[in-house]
Every structure is written in C-alpha cells, then in structure tokens.
Amino acid sequence: ExxxxxxxxxxxxxxxxxxxxxxxxxxxxxxxxxxxxxxxxxxxxxxxxxxxxxxxxxxxxxxxxxxxxxxxxxxxxxxxxxxxxxxxxxxxxxxxxxxxxxxxxxxxxxxxxxxxxxxxxxxxxxxxxxxxxxxxxxxxxxxxxxxxxxxxxxxxxxxxxxxxxxxxxxxxxxxxxGRFSGEELEFKWEEVSAGAHSEFVGYQYLQAVAELRLMGEDDRYFRLVFDQTPFYPAGGGQVGDTGLIIAEVAPGCCQEFKVVETRRDHDRILHFVVKEKDFPRRALRYTLQVATEQRKMTAANHTATHLLQAALRKHVGTHLHQAGSFVSGERLRFDFTHYQRLSQELLDQVEMEVNRFIFAALSVKTEEIDYQTALNRGALAFFGEKYGQRVRTVEIADVSIELCGGAHVRNTSEIMGFRIISEGSVATGVRRIEAVTGWEALLLAEKEKTLIKELAEVFNVEPSQLKEKVSELIAEQTQLRKTLEEIERKTALAEGEEMLSKVKEAAGHRYLVAKMSEAPMEFLRENVDRLKDKLGSGVILLGAVQGAKVNFVAGVTPDLTSLVKAGEIVKAAASVAGGGGGGRPELAQAGGKNADQLDEALREGERFIRALLGK
Known part of the structure; x- marks a missing residue:
C-alpha cells in the first residue's frame, strides 16, 4: 500500500x-x-x-x-x-x-x-x-x-x-x-611452574604474593602469567591495571619491574613488563602490587558511568542504552543510543543528577548470581558482551543495577564529584559523553576559576560582572560591523555607478562585463539590479574576489532573456574559475575556487554574451 x-x-x-x-x-x-x-x-x-x-x-x-x-x-x-x-x-x-x-x-x-x-x-x-x-x-x-x-x-x-x-x-x-588476534601466540611460551593460573583476586586485594606459571617474550615485552593476580585485565571498557612486580631473587634482595599493561588472552591474564633487564624465572617469591591511586580513580570513573547511564535514562528516556564505553584513571567516555544533540540545559540536569547520587553516599554492592536471576532483577546487560551462567552484578542502592565485571568504589561518595566535558555524535543514532571525576574534576574547576579571574582582570571588572561586560562588547562589535558593512556597501555602489562608462554593444544590444574590488555576493547582486535599471535593456556580468574565492553575478533585462539567460552566463564564467552556479533567467550567481582566474573567467563570460547576442 x-x-x-x-x-x-x-x-x-x-x-x-x-x-x-x-x-x-x-x-x-x-x-x-x-x-x-x-x-x-x-x-x-x-x-x-x-x-x-x-x-x-x-x-x-x-x-x-x-x-x-x-x-x-x-x-x-x-x-x-x-x-x-x-x-x-x-x-x-x-x-x-x-x-x-x-x-x-x-x-x-x-x-x-x-x-x-x-x-x-x-x-x-x-x-x-x-x-x-x-x-x-x-x-x-x-x-x-x-x-x-x-x-x-x-x-x-x-x-x-x-x-x-x-x-x-x-x-x-x-x-x-571476529577471531582473536594471534599477536600473543606468535612466540613460544615457557612453562615455569605447573598448576592452575590466572585466578583474579583484584576485587578483594590490590597486592598479592604469586607464583610464576608461564613466561613469554618478544622484542619489547615479557608476558607473565601467575597463579593468581590482583591486576585487572583490560575489558568491558576498563583499561588494564598497571603497577609493580617485586621479585625476591635472594633473601632480602629484591628487584622491581613495572607492569605497563594487563590483558586477557583467552583464560590467561598477561602482565606486560618492558624488557629493560632480564626477568628472573626462579625467584623466591613474586609480590604483585597494583598502582593503588590509578585503580581508585579508574574505579571511581567506572562507577560514575553507571550513575551517568541511570541519570540519562531518567532525564532523556528509557530508550537509551549503552553503546560503548572507555574508563581510565583520568577520564570516562560513555556512548549511548540517542538521535539528537542534548541541550546544555539537559546536560546540566544530568550532571547535577549524577552529583546528587555521589553526595547521597549510596552503597555500591557487587554480587555473583545466575544470569537469569540478574535479568529478572532488572539488571542492564551491555549488548555484544558474552555472559556465562554466573554473572557479576553491580547494584547502586535503588538507582542502578548492571551486569559488570569491572572495578568499582564501595560507596558513591568516593567519586567526590562529576563534571561533563563534552557531548557529541560518534555515529548515526549514537552520542558520546566525556567526563571526569574526583581529583580531575577538581582540577577542571580550578582551571575554570583561574580563567575567569584572568578574564576579569583583562576586562577590568569583577568576576560577577564578566557576563555583562562581554555582552556589552559583543553589542558594540555588532554595531561596528554594521557600520563597516554600510560603508563597504556605499563604496561598492559608487564603484558600480562608475562602471556605466564601460558599457559596450553587440548586435545593437548593450552589455557590461566588469571586475569589482573585493566584494561579497550580496553587493554584486545589488549593483547588478541597479545597473539593469540604469540600462533599461541590457546584459550585465560582474565578478569580484572574496578571500580565496571568486563571486559572479549576472543580470539580464526581461526583453533579452530569449537570447541569453543569466544562469548560462555565470556557468560559463565560473567554470573557468573552477566553480559553478545558476539561477533565474533574469538573475543568477556562481562561485569559483580559483581567484587568480577571475580575469580570464570574465573574458570567457564576455565572449559567451557576445556570441549569444550576435545570434
């Protein structure tokens, strides 16, 4: 139908x-x-x-x-x-x-x-x-x-x-x-000790004593697998932990190695250590220490993404779902399904809502339950993630419950504060919010405070009077621009009057082709209209450079449109200057990219006019 x-x-x-x-x-x-x-x-x-x-x-x-x-x-x-x-x-x-x-x-x-x-x-x-x-x-x-x-x-x-x-x-x-990258598999693994490996204990501890199970290396990194680890491997949008491995090579003698990245390779958790010196394969013990401050800030940002999604669904709509995320210690990024830009008023409401959740000091509870039970409780699942029979839920009071394996704070007050940095489109129907929390949010506020203070000093006003002063200056600038435009307009019209002396004839019909001083399209159109009135019967083509571009306007009096049309004239001229355009038979305009071709374009326009009038 x-x-x-x-x-x-x-x-x-x-x-x-x-x-x-x-x-x-x-x-x-x-x-x-x-x-x-x-x-x-x-x-x-x-x-x-x-x-x-x-x-x-x-x-x-x-x-x-x-x-x-x-x-x-x-x-x-x-x-x-x-x-x-x-x-x-x-x-x-x-x-x-x-x-x-x-x-x-x-x-x-x-x-x-x-x-x-x-x-x-x-x-x-x-x-x-x-x-x-x-x-x-x-x-x-x-x-x-x-x-x-x-x-x-x-x-x-x-x-x-x-x-x-x-x-x-x-x-x-x-x-x-769709297949797992084989990068980690292109080198030989060395088994250092037998037994189970990669038990993650990082939810409870940020330091653990471990046994080295597997070791691999390439030109840049040692890749280390331990029986247990507090290091969170990158996944679910959260970056992997960094920190230290302290190897006790002899009683009382230790060596430190920096872990620069942690990843998961199937069932293995890989610790990446830069190859600055040999890594001991048979140390007495290995102590794994996560970078505590970085983990805390990452956890704060991760919990903040859950609060952000809850606030967005409350103020924007429940159609909204997560479409991706990135969480590090410095910032958070949250992608979500929506179809138009969020107004500043709406963003302010969302930001305020998240801060209300933070200052309410809500408890954050994690629990392992079976998948269907989690869904029955209303847990949000991120599309594209693969979940097993048992899943981990992160529940923030009565505000949010999601399936999530990432690191989180125990109470929203640990986030301290939340500031939205930007909001924009990343794909059709997908928007992105970037934000900071905690110390980074405080630093952002301090930068803004300093900027306001400096601007107030520049304008010699109190910070509270800054908005009024800027509005006043904008109004003055607008008035000055209007005055300048009027002067330029009068100058252009005066120039147009002088062009009447350049009128020529072809087959008994008058025409004018001329180059004006730098002028916008608006001034060219006004001059063409005035010159048509002055001529009574005739054809006009004007061209002018404006910045790096060139403008053309053509006018034809009604009695001559059967012989030549304005649209055809500007197309012929503009094509020489790498452009195009069109319009009505009586009036048309065009633009070109090559300002240095203006003279040749006007010559082509004149040839075109003479040929048609001659017919």
Missing amino acids: LTGANQQKEEEMVATRVIADHIRALTFAISDGVLPSNEGRGYVLRRILRRASKFARNIGVKEPLLHRLVAVVVAEMGEAYPEIKEQEDHCRRVILAEEEAFGRTLDKGLELFSDLSKTLQQKGGKMIPGEEAFKLYDTYGFPLDLTQLLAEEQGLEVEVDGFNRLMEEQRERARSS
Whole structure:
C-alpha cells in the first residue's frame, strides 16, 4: 500500500518481499541493540538496510520508506515479542536517519559515477576499474549490478574480476576481525611452574604474593602469567591495571619491574613488563602490587558511568542504552543510543543528577548470581558482551543495577564529584559523553576559576560582572560591523555607478562585463539590479574576489532573456574559475575556487554574451 507496487509483476513482487524480510530483520536487530556502522555486525546491518532501500527505489519510491514499516512489524509481531514494541520509536528513528544518510550518499555516488565515466571517456577508456566499482559499493552503497547498468548506459564495462578480488579481501578482513588476534601466540611460551593460573583476586586485594606459571617474550615485552593476580585485565571498557612486580631473587634482595599493561588472552591474564633487564624465572617469591591511586580513580570513573547511564535514562528516556564505553584513571567516555544533540540545559540536569547520587553516599554492592536471576532483577546487560551462567552484578542502592565485571568504589561518595566535558555524535543514532571525576574534576574547576579571574582582570571588572561586560562588547562589535558593512556597501555602489562608462554593444544590444574590488555576493547582486535599471535593456556580468574565492553575478533585462539567460552566463564564467552556479533567467550567481582566474573567467563570460547576442 505504501509503495503502490503492482504485486502481479515479478520484479515488484520480489522487491516488496525483500523489503518485508529486511525490515523485519532490521527491527529485531536494532531492538536488540545493534546499530548501523562501518564494522562488524553494524556493517552487516547497514548493508541490509541499504539493500532494502535500493529495492524501494527500484519500484519508484524515492523518499524514505523503511522507517514507516516499523509500525507494521510491531503491529504484526509486537504481542509475541514485546521488546520490539518498547523499542519502536528507537528503531524508527535509527532507520530514518540511515535512510536519509543513504539518500545523500546515493546522490553523491551518482555524481561520482558521472565524473568517473566522463574522465574515462575523455581518455578513450571503456573499462571502469574494479577498485572504482568497489569504492562505489563500499562507500556509496552501489551494488555491482547498478554500477554495471549505469556503465552499460554509457557504453562502458566494469572490471568484475578486480571488484570480486577486493570483495573477497574485505570478507577476509571481516572474518579476521571476529577471531582473536594471534599477536600473543606468535612466540613460544615457557612453562615455569605447573598448576592452575590466572585466578583474579583484584576485587578483594590490590597486592598479592604469586607464583610464576608461564613466561613469554618478544622484542619489547615479557608476558607473565601467575597463579593468581590482583591486576585487572583490560575489558568491558576498563583499561588494564598497571603497577609493580617485586621479585625476591635472594633473601632480602629484591628487584622491581613495572607492569605497563594487563590483558586477557583467552583464560590467561598477561602482565606486560618492558624488557629493560632480564626477568628472573626462579625467584623466591613474586609480590604483585597494583598502582593503588590509578585503580581508585579508574574505579571511581567506572562507577560514575553507571550513575551517568541511570541519570540519562531518567532525564532523556528509557530508550537509551549503552553503546560503548572507555574508563581510565583520568577520564570516562560513555556512548549511548540517542538521535539528537542534548541541550546544555539537559546536560546540566544530568550532571547535577549524577552529583546528587555521589553526595547521597549510596552503597555500591557487587554480587555473583545466575544470569537469569540478574535479568529478572532488572539488571542492564551491555549488548555484544558474552555472559556465562554466573554473572557479576553491580547494584547502586535503588538507582542502578548492571551486569559488570569491572572495578568499582564501595560507596558513591568516593567519586567526590562529576563534571561533563563534552557531548557529541560518534555515529548515526549514537552520542558520546566525556567526563571526569574526583581529583580531575577538581582540577577542571580550578582551571575554570583561574580563567575567569584572568578574564576579569583583562576586562577590568569583577568576576560577577564578566557576563555583562562581554555582552556589552559583543553589542558594540555588532554595531561596528554594521557600520563597516554600510560603508563597504556605499563604496561598492559608487564603484558600480562608475562602471556605466564601460558599457559596450553587440548586435545593437548593450552589455557590461566588469571586475569589482573585493566584494561579497550580496553587493554584486545589488549593483547588478541597479545597473539593469540604469540600462533599461541590457546584459550585465560582474565578478569580484572574496578571500580565496571568486563571486559572479549576472543580470539580464526581461526583453533579452530569449537570447541569453543569466544562469548560462555565470556557468560559463565560473567554470573557468573552477566553480559553478545558476539561477533565474533574469538573475543568477556562481562561485569559483580559483581567484587568480577571475580575469580570464570574465573574458570567457564576455565572449559567451557576445556570441549569444550576435545570434
């Protein structure tokens, strides 16, 4: 009904079935937390959406359609799958944003294909290279058959073998991205002692005595695996711990080694130590010490991300879900699903809400329970993470409960304070907030205080009067700018009056082509209108440099538009200066990138005018 497609035609029947299948897949995937992107499952989703959108275009639907079909999927399947009903608006907004973006991309792709085919034909070529066809496919969503169809219309062919080779390379990259990197496996492991390894005790302790189980090395690092460790391996958005390994090589004789990174390799926790000196394989004992302050700040930032998500869901909406995060000792980054910029007022509310949670000194409780029990309690799970039968929950009073394996404070008061640094877009339907807590938040406030004090001294006012003073200066500047523009306008108009002496004739018709002093398009238009009135009958082309660019405006009196049109004049002139434009037959404007070509462009414009008037 929405497409008006005739289901009796095989092509339209196939198209509508593809669209129906794809919109169902899109609705369920987006409801589950997948978002279109340029990698992984997000890239697959984007390809599905673009394929459906292309089929819609095949049956004559040029405007975004797929987002309107979400309601149909929900109506048909929402009772059996209530999660898609809850996420209906979320799905609709994501799909609409992608459709609009794809429409712009497709138009850009058509423009690119046009330029590509013209260049190829000018060189006498007949074959579109496979890498160009792949670029159209990968960047602009052009399926190969569409590129072949467009090529056929231009009498060209497509290098299919090259396209297929690049497609296979991309598939291999996609397959590789889904496998564990073999970097850590490209060297030989040495077993130092037998027994279980990598028991993590870092939730309870920041120091532990351990036995070295495995050791590996490359050109830069020793990679060490112990029977137990308090070092948290990077994961779940949290950076890995750093710290020290103290090796007692003889009674009372110890050596220190810095742990610069901690990672997980399958079931092993790897401690990275820079190879500045030999690491003892048979020490009497190894004491593992986590960098305490760094861990505390990291834990504060991690708990703050949970509070931030709770505040966002309260003030922005429960459609909002985590789409990624990064937590270190210096700052936190939180990505979430949403479709528009958060206003400063809303950001202030969210920041204040998080600080309320902090100053309320809420207890933070962690617990290991089975997965389904956690979900039944309302725990939020991060889409894309793999959870076992037993999971760890982090519960902050009645504010938040999430599945999380990271480090956290025991009470929100330990976070001390929370400040939002920035908010912006990172992908379609995904926003990002960056923030700091604790000492970093205090340093930020101190910097702002110093800046305000310095500005107050510059303007010679009290800090409380700074806003009023700046507003006053802005008003003065605005008035001065208006005065300057009026002076420039009068100067430009006076220059236009002087140009009347340069009027020429062609085939009994008057015309004027002239270069003005540096002027914006607005002044050129005003001069053209005044000169048309002065001439009564005639053609005018004016050009002027503005910064690094060049502007053109052409005007034609109504009695001559049957011979020459303003749009054609500016196109002819602007093409010489590396630009283009257009407009009405009586008035048109254009711009160019090459200011040094202005004189030649005006000469071309004059040749064009004389040729048409001569007809």
